Amino acid sequence: MRALYERYAPRVYAVVRRIAGDDDLAQDYAQEAWIRAIRALPTFRGDARFSTWLHRIAVNAALQALRRADTRKRREAPMPEAVPVAPSNRDALLQGRLEEALDRLPNGMRQVLILHDVEGYTHEEIGEVLGVASGTSKSQLFKARAKMRTLLGSIDRGDADHGVEAWSI
Amino acid sequence: MEHLNPETLARLVDEAPDAEERAHLERCRECAEEFEWIRSTSEALGRLPDVRPPRGDWAVLEARLVSEGLVRGERGWAAALARTPGWMRAAAAVVLFLSGAGVGLAVGAPGTPMRSAGVEAGMDVGFVSVEPVTVDEAAEAMRRAERVFVDALLRYRQMVDSESGDPGLVDPQRRYAALEYFLAAGEAAVREAPTDPFMNGLLASVRAERQAARQAAVRQASQQDWY
Numbered sequence: 532m533r534a535l536y537e538r539y540a541p542r543v544y545a546v547v548r549r550i551a552g553d554d555d556l557a558q559d560y561a562q563e564a565w566i567r568a569i570r571a572l573p574t575f576r577g578d579a580r581f582s583t584w585l586h587r588i589a590v591n592a593a594l595q596a597l598r599r600a601d602t603r604k605r606r607e608a609p610m611p612e613a614v615p616v617a618p619s620n621r622d623a624l625l626q627g628r629l630e631e632a633l634d635r636l637p638n639g640m641r642q643v644l645i646l647h648d649v650e651g652y653t654h655e656e657i658g659e660v661l662g663v664a665s666g667t668s669k670s671q672l673f674k675a676r677a678k679m680r681t682l683l684g685s686i687d688r689g690d691a692d693h694g695v696e697a698w699s700i
Numbered sequence: 701m702e703h704l705n706p707e708t709l710a711r712l713v714d715e716a717p718d719a720e721e722r723a724h725l726e727r728c729r730e731c732a733e734e735f736e737w738i739r740s741t742s743e744a745l746g747r748l749p750d751v752r753p754p755r756g757d758w759a760v761l762e763a764r765l766v767s768e769g770l771v772r773g774e775r776g777w778a779a780a781l782a783r784t785p786g787w788m789r790a791a792a793a794v795v796l797f798l799s800g801a802g803v804g805l806a807v808g809a810p811g812t813p814m815r816s817a818g819v820e821a822g823m824d825v826g827f828v829s830v831e832p833v834t835v836d837e838a839a840e841a842m843r844r845a846e847r848v849f850v851d852a853l854l855r856y857r858q859m860v861d862s863e864s865g866d867p868g869l870v871d872p873q874r875r876y877a878a879l880e881y882f883l884a885a886g887e888a889a890v891r892e893a894p895t896d897p898f899m900n901g902l903l904a905s906v907r908a909e910r911q912a913a914r915q916a917a918v919r920q921a922s923q924q925d926w927y
Contacts, residue, residue, distance in 0.1 A: 532771055536758055541750035548751050561753060562761050569770050626748060629741070648745040669711075676713065676738050677706030683741065 536565065539582060543589045549645045550593040552634045556600065564592035590650070590660060594642065632682040640675035647672050703728065709735045713742050872916035879910040 543564055548557035568588045575584055646652040654665040725732050765771040886903040
């Protein structure tokens with residue numbers, strides 16, 4: 532079981548973390564996803580790849596937990612202060628900015644953007660998972676991308692400030 | 701000149717522009733740059749790497765899996781048995797005593813035929829002994845059998861818990877139907893791990909319990925007929 536976990540945990544944690552938008556919630560949701568998957572193992576028929584099957588379970592577990600949880604209160608808590616990072620790795624910086632912007636998106640937009648642009652789901656699949664029409668998924672996606680533009684712009688301005696502080700020490 | 705709005709530009713990442721939008725993008729550098737920015741961000745999202753969970757996550761998960769009886773930990777069976785109806789606990793205790801296993805299940809060494817505690821206990825189990833070829837194969841058979849058994853146990857417990865918490869107070873016909881499923885799962889488990897003393901003992905107990913449930917269901921039916 533541990534070998535299975537070691538192999539797939541980063542994939543499961545990544546999608547759950549992004550849907551949750553919060554580290555503490557992500558740990559709970561990832562655990563829930565694994566419990567569900569292990570319970571459902573006897574029903575895995577091999578129709579899909581194991582990673583795809585597990586991924587679906589993780590997405591569903593995270594989405595359902597997010598619906599149940601009173602996340603509004605937690606998400607309105609102040610954002611943790613960004614740690615100044617030396618500009619040594621452009622990819623890491625870009626990924627960090629994207630993850631931060633994703634965390635700041637409203638739940639509905641974030642879920643659709645993650646499922647479509649990060650995880651590669653079609654709008655039909657997203658509609659099935661989220662229980663919405665595929666047209667709703669599309670319009671949420673376009674709003675989410677536009678919102679990301681605004682959020683990344685504000686993060687960039689913040690990064691510039693941090694950079695000044697870091698270099699002025 | 702009116703620019704294309706951000707949501708339109710976001711749509712054009714996936715869909716071809718119409719003639720008017722195409723013409724605008726060709727002559728408006730600002731919108732073209734904005735479109736390119738949104739498109740490249742969308743692409744970058746698709747390249748985000750997986751994320752390693754925090755340290756210690758497996759230990760936490762394993763503890764929960766053990767506590768829920770989904771995997772066997774150091775004292776996993778003891779914890780599972782504590783939540784199991786009395787008749788099962790008694791059966792398991794007898795089998796474990798006979799097998800000398802305490803908690804945990806024995807796996808035979810390669811080339812060593814294993815005796816069944818079910819046979820030693822004189823239980824009417826009716827299995828065919830199959831010798832595992834390797835320790836790994838035996839362990840895998842055990843894991844499969846455990847999974848089937850635990851799943852069946854959870855279903856039965858859910859039904860009992862949803863009624864009254866006492867198997868004796870559950871409607872005999874429903875209990876009989878649940879035990880039928882449990883019996884099928886038990887038989888499948890024993891086919892996977894025919895020399896597993898714990899499974900054999902539980903299977904025998906389930907058969908006895910099903911017999912009792914059938915008699916109770918017959919009594920209930922005859923009383924209903926009387927009225």
